[in-house]
Amino acid sequence: MRVLIAVTHLLGAGHLTRAAALARAFAKAGHEVTLISGGSAIPLSATDGISLVQLPPVKTRDTDFRTLLDEEGQPINKRGLADRRDLLLKTLHAARPDVVITELFPFGRRVLASEFDALIEEARQQSPRPLIVCSIRDILVAPTKPDRIAEAHTRLVRDYDAVLVHGDPALVPLEASWPVDDRTRPLLHYTGYVDENGTTLPEAERDGIIVSGGSSAASLPLYRTSIEAAWLVADRAWRILIGPGVEDADFLSLRALAPSHVSVERARSDFRALLSRAALSVSQAGYNTVVDILRAGVRPVFVPFEAGHETEQRLRAERLKEIGLAEIVPEDALSPEHLANAIRSSLARPAPDAPAVSLDGAKRSVAIVENLVLSTPALHRAVNWSTLTDALDGAKDEGCALGFWWRDDDAVAHTPELDRLLDLVGRYEAGLALAAIPHALTPSLALRLAGEDRVFALVHGSRHTNHAPPSEKKAEFGDHRPVDVMAHEAGEALRTARMSLGEKLLPVFVPPWNRISPSLGPLLSREGYRALSTFTDRKTLCPAPDLVQINTHVDPIDWHGSRSVLEPAQILTALSEAISRRFTGAADRNEPIGILTHHLVHDEAIWIFCERLLAYFAARNIHFLRIDELFRNPDRITVGP
Template sequence: MSRILISVTHLLGAGHLTRAASLARAFARAGHAVTLVSGGMPIARPRLDGIRLVQLPPVRITGTAFTALLDPEGTPVTAERLAARREALLGAFADGRPDVVITELWPFGRRVLSPEFEALAEAVRAASPRPLLLASIRDILATPSRPERIAATHARLAAYDAVLVHGDPAFLPLDASWPADASLAPRLRYTGYVDEAEAAPAPAESRVGIVVSGGSSAAGLPLQEAAVAAAALTPGLSWRILVGGAVPDPAFARLVEAAPANAVVERARPDFRALLAGAALSVSQAGYNTVLDLLSSGCASVLVPFEAGHETEQRLRADTLAAHGLARVLPEDALTPESLAAAVLAAPAPGAPHAIGRDGARRSVAIVEAMLRAPSLLSHPEEGGRPALHPALDLAPLTDALARAADAGRTVAFWWRDDDAVAHTPALDRLLALARRSGWPVALAAVPARAEPSLAARLADEAGVDLLVHGLAHANHAPPAAKKAEFGPHRPLDALRADATEALALARARLGPRLLPVLVPPWNRLDPSLPGSLPALGYRGLSAAAPVAPVPGLIQVHAAVDPIAWRAGAKLADPAWIIDRAARAVAQDGTVGLLTHHLVQDEATWAFCARLLDHLAACAAKGRGANLSRAAALFAPTASPVSQPSPIFRGDPGTPPPREDSTASG
């Protein structure tokens, strides 16, 4: 058992406290002693049994004035109150003697409370033994307009061991809202969204029509007012409008009085998720927890993201959901009773199927436990202090997924593709040595126009190696503003066919009999009109990161599990996240491909790949749901015409997990 301290101050709504409380409960369920320090206004917070709650002298704000702190009575906070908060926080640290300290949002936000958080960080640095110091942040952050503030945040993170990012990078990576530079990226640990998915009591109503919600704060009042008026414009529809507890009673009373006969106005309910499950449509903002409720229920939704005070978080989340077919967006500045009624009458479809990671509480506990077990696994030294840590490699999620596949009578085919081979190099020797030691066959995607004679000579006696056609010259023909591509939709189809023809001819001439007529487009990007021409050009197969439409005579086997975080400087991505994604791929029917790049991998990536390959080889040897497949067999004419990877790896082939543009090097 370890001791965990989580410090959080919510100011606008209760989302930050809700997420922190979920983490606290997850750590407590795992047997840890948890102290939750809350600095916002006290709210009803159920199910904190077994968790020590420390309430600091509370502060709050009005509107979006995050720098104007108020006390509960609405007067500006005094220096004495801030000092009392700081002393209470340090007292909680001293009393709890934690092994792990987690600061929610800070140092990425809550700059107005920097003195108390800095005092806590200093106490951590001075403690012996020194606790782990972690930041906990949601999927989207508010990026400061002044670059020096970003630099100050990154400087403060030098004292931190990791940053728990409670989001899914395959859906919405952190760098969509915050610059994850080379100093920050190695610290990021994506957990998935924190959603405890509690079973809510079933509502008394079997069908509840349109459910309108605005979160717990008063920020949802404009939406609720528009909904009351929109209900009057749509007498044939049934509306249920839920109002957060922070909306003052007089404003709530006005909503009740103005509601037409087809609308019910009531305070927010504990069975909100169950209401959504029985609703025809949800109308809401796009806060973190509300979106999780929507994803869980699958309810069709219209999102009116909160954008007052130059807030961008909810709009980015809403637009991303809309881009994935999971919602429709009505911008807040376009909100009127008429526009809302029109959006409702447009009848959005239910949310599309998705595999967005929502096991963030459990994964956070697993990441922290792994860090506590293996403090010697260092990522890189930091100036003047303790090195940052990489969590130990936890293979249990993958092992469990394979066991379930075996119990279901399924065997998952794994294969290994390595890209960018051009010559005999020390890195190639290392790759081949790893293949021999682990017992894995490897398929080398070689660049025909750049292939040197030394490559074919080195591979002449390597019985377990197949060769694939990695484009023609690995040349980028995309416009400057577009993602790199050699066979992308930026040139005429005839030019693409000509290059593909030349590539296969050169490959056959330079690479010898180990060559398979399989095209691997550089950067995994391909004009969708080209595959239909490939069989006539002599190709038998296609391998990228995700399938294209089936083509008769063309076998597709893809490799989407890339362990490299390209935007972080071609470093190892979060191992826990890669394992989790691979485990979820195993849960689907199809072939799972590992993609490596021997010419650019760092030591951490080599070590991770070795562990993963050894583990899967051991599972295959013991008949535990895995089979190591050779490319020559997968692309044989008797193979399935299309080998589908798991849907969690579909999307832009330039950004497989953990969405760091994993095909950036091709």
Template sequence: MTTLRVLIAVTHLLGAGHLTRAAALARAFARKGHETILVSGGTPAPLADLGGAELVQLPPVRTLGTDFKTLLDENLQPVDEAYLDRRRSILLDTLRSTRPDILITELFPFGRRVLAGEFMALIEAAHALNPRPLVLCSIRDILVAPTKPERIAQAHEHILHDYDGILVHGDPNLVSLEASWPVNEKIRPLIRYTGYVDENENDISQGHRHGIVVSGGSSAASLPLYLAALEAAHLITDRPWRILIGRGVSEEDFQALRHNAPAHAIVERARTDFRTMLAGAEVSVSQAGYNTVVDLLRCGVRSVLIPFEAGHETEQRLRAERLKSLGLADIVSEDEASGTRLAEAIRHGLSQPASSPPAIALDGARQSVAIAESMILSRPALHPGIDWSPLDDALERAKDQGCPIRFWWRDDDAVAATPALDRLLTLSKRYGAGIGLAVIPDSLQASLASRLADESAAIALVHGWSHANHAPLEAKKAEFGAHRPVETMADEARRGLQVARGHLGAKLLSVFVPPWNRISNEFILHLPRLGFAGLSTFTDRKAASPASGLLQINTHLDPIDWHGKRSAVEPQQFIAGVTAAIMRRMASKADRNEPIGLLTHHLAHDEVIWTLSERLIAHLAERNITFLRPDVCFGMETGSHLRSNAV
């Protein structure tokens, strides 16, 4: 890929977590060869090697405690408009001199409202550039939502009007963004989970564990934690203690902590080898900040968490609760953080067997770069200003004429649990959409059944036998075409149904999906005797029942340009295809009782195809149109028939 110019803007106001995460992103972009500038507007802090990225420091601002409305300068004096103008001038000059291909704002517009003027000036100037940069928002896994609904609406308005995507630096397997922020169907298609961003990319070996490590991040807000830890150290004397004090704690308080420490407890400033120390600890005592939790997950250490909750903060509590639910941590509330209570929790942690951390994605920096690169490559198709009016008009006309328009969704070639399948199922769940997974029996792996066990809306179908092409060289690909003996194909189809049922049990419907959507008319007649009750190919069906006891429901919409760039078709072409499918039903040129089928191939999707598919699903969801479950479509749900989901 050609070199890109990347500008990342971040202002941390309390601790340095926002800065270290943004710095990790800058380092990842730079290491991929992109010209990267990190603009920091918070208090200067020591950073690891930026890997070639450039740092621009604005006149710094900070806050005291949780008063995020009052901005102070480095001398703890309230800033005035002239000070803010100076910051804005440097920021805009950096934008104009860089002329970035990608602009990333950290947290804004989901937070940093006190700096909204500065961020909006940056975004407006970016939109005025030609070509306009890709504009992304970078946020952590958990946000603090405003109590006023109008502020949430304002953030969503900014996102929809000014941004191309939201990089959520988390993993929904631990906590989804919806757990802390009211995500709606309009911004949902813009969300991209990257996994957690690890500022410390070095591998850690875990050997013998001994002792207790206490850490509190970089701000002075952790002083109560240190005081409780010293009290607990006086109660637990059979283990060595390391109490690491962040730079935000004053020298006077630091010396007082050292003076009150027992002989078996070392009190020192935070160290660069913190993770190595953590990997050798029996128990960690800490808050539940973003970077701290990444450290804990990396090292797999048993934890006692004292989440920061002053000023109605909820972020750390929610993260701590998720770790507790996974059996990785105990929680002590801030208001209960006495030495006695903390010692009790530590003793409980020491008595617990070591547990392996769950499979949480921790390569968020690298994935953020990959997502941004993919969006740049696909940008002409990704952000074209799709005109939905032809589709909307067709849906309204169908409603006026009493013509039921239903949709269903089939995805082909599933064989195992993969990240792409996870993304597909997350998309299905996000919009309450049923999905039929056409599985290849000869390649099925046990992981697929495990992954589908709790996915009530995902139903498996039989995708031929081995997805092998048996057509002559001059013919179009087919596994069950007219080129093979019927009985040979019958044996494979029968075996495919048996093998798939053996793997998937009740999750499988007896619906046959021929690879490449091609099947000989003669062989269709044999499907019922082989145990199949349904058939699905691609095009409008000629008959609902092409053979006695066989219901055919096809797919009609494919977002992939298979014969061209093998990325997404042009959005307006795709919308025209959906519209045409509706119009054919109104004009009785297609069976109006056949649901319109979306066909996807999750293993072949790039970012553009994912986005285009989700935009269609989200747009229909806004009109209260969801995708039918396949078992409902094929009348194979107990006591159900083809249910109406009409507009």
């Protein structure tokens, strides 16, 4: 496979370290890998077999993740952002990947959403389309605003095929930090913690205390407090490892303050070996540090980074404390005395047993992606929406306002499939017309619809019985019975459905199989009907001058083949043609375009496509019209920008 991984680290180097580990794992498995880094240029080890592309770097100061700075520490300008985007897309076209992996986005990096969106949109238009995957650590920091969470979920459902969660749910499930819902849960694949170096370290006598703080300068308070705490715990040798993000002046100052039993050094490549020989580790609770600690089996004292309302490290530390592995000194309570007490307490306890946590995340990630590429049909991959986008833009250019509505056929009862359908209605603020079979109705349907203000029922024939001979297409109300008999039966169906569904029923006739005798249409109004709905552009149907026609035009099911979903390109072409007929004059430009579904026969592929279509429309501020309003105002059109 050709794999492209895009990552931008803004504060420390943890995100880049994990992305590079994935890149090396893919390369080791024989795949071509392009790693695009958008953060500060940091030397990476062992990049053989990896094409490394450095974008014009950006970074942040402290925890101000909304302000992007360039290499000189100045706010990056539009030209710099454009250069990043251009190089990003140029790399995509050169690599032509089978898999695109975005690190953290769309769960985070909202400040860089425009360039990530451009990457994904461009990837979706490639042929064949690559698998699109998100890579995240075990714990996230969820936005405080619900609309931002909803925005991330919309992007995931619309654009992504999978989410690699680099953690172990036995320790920390993603739900502990992010509100996973029924839409996003099927996308999640837990990989275990990403640890390339699975080599078992030799047993060694443990002594001394190791202090580490990652790559950024955010650990300066921890380094300074550790030096003061070392005066209080003087019976152990201390080694304080200073990350590359700490300026030389600060490094020399720390070294000058250290007592004789404390060694102050720059971070070392043999960090894990040092941990394996240490009696205790003092550190923050960053992802990579915790993986090192778990692999080395050393007792940890954590001082989680919590500035700027960060909660990730505190949650990870608390989970490890719950299983008896760690001591915690909160950042706001950090003092030499508190740190020294936590160290003494940890050293006084028996060494904890190694937790049963999966640490083969890099290798497992490769296996998951390989399996997805082999097993995921084109439908489940990111859909190329360009045909539909062009049609919508064409209508807008021609001043043709568009409306869309949704009809679902064959409802009879409250079922799990109906629950799933109505869940989509609620989440995407969609109107729904539910064509219900009158003589098959159960009381449970009315009870389920009672609280659904966007959903109304229509009359779907009488018993959904085929009266056509075997040589003809199925029809309940075709040219196979006397028209007066069919008119009376349609009237009885309306009265039966109204008794069951009450005000939730609209007097709209939906003939089963969308077939109706031309002679029946004019008789429906005398039976109490006010509208008719089939499957065609209106004005091409049977004469029914007293009836409003509210028709459907696109059905995503392959009824004559797989009975699963049609190829997305076919569905989007049908939608696009329905749109173009309205602004070219080939159809009534005021007629809303109807989507037809059948919830009781949907397989997972059909559900997936339906939700992606809803998410696509929602992203353009287009919501399916309410059938009760459309029924009373058949030419009412609303459309998003």
